[in-house]
Amino acid sequence: MKISFKTYFNDRLKQVYFHGVTTHPLYVQVTYERRTIFFKSYYFELLSQERYLLTIPGTRIRKGPDLQDVIKKETEVIKFITDKHPDDFSLELFKNEYAHYSKDLCDEMESGFINYLHTFFWDEGMTAIGDIMLYGSKNVIAYDAIRDMKSSFNKTVYDKLIENSFYYAPPYLSVYGFMKEIKQWPMLLLTAMEWEQPETQAAFREYASINFPGMDPVKLFSQVNDWARLPVK
Structure with a gap:
């Protein structure tokens, strides 16, 4: 051949x-x-x-x-x-x-996560912040924005934002956080090709069990796997 x-x-x-x-x-x-x-x-x-x-x-x-x-x-x-x-x-x-x-799972999930943030802040009465996340996030990585919110937001609101994301948003936070553990700037991406490797999946399971102890690890892994198999838009 x-x-x-x-x-x-x-x-x-x-x-x-x-x-x-x-x-x-x-x-x-x-x-x-x-x-x-x-x-x-x-x-x-x-x-x-x-x-x-x-x-x-x-x-x-x-x-x-x-x-x-x-x-x-x-x-x-x-x-x-x-x-x-x-x-x-x-x-x-x-x-x-x-x-x-070739598709980057973080990129595939990010727009859905930003839509979640837009809805969340509108529901919380913070409509301007919601609009900033939706319309002003073109040049900002959503994960970095959430990281900064942790130190500046009311803890109750922040905890609610994170917890609700597991039910109403793609598993973006866990995937991007895991990716940052194993990658270096500027190549911050996790491809479907990389996700398919058994060692990557094993490392993700370990990362998720430590960083998201309140989330069912089997369900979380299944959510990521479902996204990895989505056809390209």
């Missing part, structure tokens, strides 16, 4: 801004049995978001992923899929598996 692939910068498209670098969008080319497919890099789109850029106020420090980080993630998922299908590979199968395994 002869499969070849490469990443390349698509100079047929207009240049875009990637954390201080002007570049053509990154694309992927996969060839099998003299057929070739081309598609935009998922990780280029994901990691180009402003929330992956760390900017320290009052300084000129701006740090985010670089293009080599993106290429490395693309190579990882492509090799994972091709190694997984030594006998039944096809380009159609590859496209479906790429869409599934």
